[in-house]
Amino acid sequence: MKLFYANTIWKRQMRSLMETALVLAFGSLLLGIIATIFDKVADIGLSVDYYFPDKCKSFLGVALMIQVLISGILLGSEEEENKTHSFIFRLPISRTRWILERLLAIILSLMIYFTLLIFITHLIGHLNHIWHLNEAINTSLSQIFTLRNVLSAFTNFCICACVASIVKKVLPAAISALIVIFIIIIVLILISQPLPDMKHGHNYYPEIFFSAFQMTLYFTITPLLAIGLFTLSISKREGE
């Protein structure tokens, strides 16, 4: 059986996957850098002991799950934004097959994303080693390019993307932007409760500390938002 993304679509889809993976990788990288800056600020005693991306390092599982969902959404964005699903549904293809093939594309994107991520991490680490960068930079780079760090930073990126996408569907752009900014601020404030026993950058594991609220937020709200949006994106029918 040939796949939905077969023939001419396939080449484009692969390109699209690569683009998505690159965008995600560099998006995560950027957030990783921000995380590190927050780390440094905290380390020099400016009482900024909350550093939003860094705190998410423990939530590797959630990050993975959201990564899957977001990849699907991004992959489906062409269908959604250009309304090409209305064109697809005029062709003799069943919705089940369409959904299954999109899921397959999500898995592929996930694989490519991680491959790229690991590749970039190793490449930078290798270059760092070759060029004998100074200790400070070396430390920063090693902090930035740990897989966990990048992934955890990406979790936050996912939250914002989820909220933005959902809001975008129902409200004008300006209002959406305001709401998204508002939500980001609220989330930052809520997550920024100090963690008394946590030493920055040394403990990444869930057993260290979870506040009940953070658990609720990450394990319930975020996946629900992501799943909601994903369901929306795959169940949308023309005119409905």
Added chain:
Amino acid sequence: MDDGIVVETKNLGRRFGRHYAVHDLTWQVRRGAIYGLLGLNGAGKTTTFRLLMGLLRPTNGEARMLGLDPQRQGVELKRRVGYVGESPCFYEWMTVYELFAFVAHYRKENWDAAFAKSLAERFALEGSKKLSTLSKGMRAKVSLCIAIAFRPELLILDEPTGGLDPVARREFFEGVLAEYQTPDRTILISSHLINEVSGIVDQIGILHEGNLLMDCSTEEFLSKVKVMRLRFAGDPPPHFTAEGILRYRVDGREGRAVTLNYCEGETENKIKSAGAESVEVMDLNLEDAFVEFISERKSP
């Protein structure tokens, strides 16, 4: 549905919120017909077509096309039906020929690549051009090509010539559709350019606010809707009524009356007996007849 009926609906309805876009539509279209579904904007034409294609779920009633249920047998139905919607959306990064290849993949049993190419040439479409660079009219042409190139048993065209220039429109109606049409193929067409389809449709249905007001042959419709010039002994009266007259107005030194149920001889006699001195019956083209028919029902 082997009795020559290709489209059949029973009490088909679709509601959006409180508003019924299509209301209790009971309707049939025979095989081989070129059926024009006419109506004002918002009459329910597009919704009807989408319900038939299974792109919308009905609120009530049922529809069958080629004997198939659009909701349950959608894949089989789409294999046999070509559909051109109002605003075609494609993968913008594809070229015209790549799109053809993509569609051909799903319609491989029936896809006629040579016919598709000839259609593209006829419409002056450049196969190597990306869809994102095409104008609205060119996209409409692409949409028509992919809907016709697999020679479907039933072709549904929802405002198919929107955006086409007059030359391309004529080429489509007089060239492409004429070539496509055979006695066993059926075409359902909606267009706001009624005069353009008037030459090809042999059956018409008039939808208004979701209700089917008329379903007959074009000939029958044109024979019923007439405008008459009435002359009177003196000046035409400001108001005039007679059996069968729907509307009357003074037009210079004559009266102008519209009937929706003209019966040769009988209608003239009734008008004359109501006071007119002479009656001159004028034939209308489909667009004028439609306007006269529908204007009585238009909301103020």
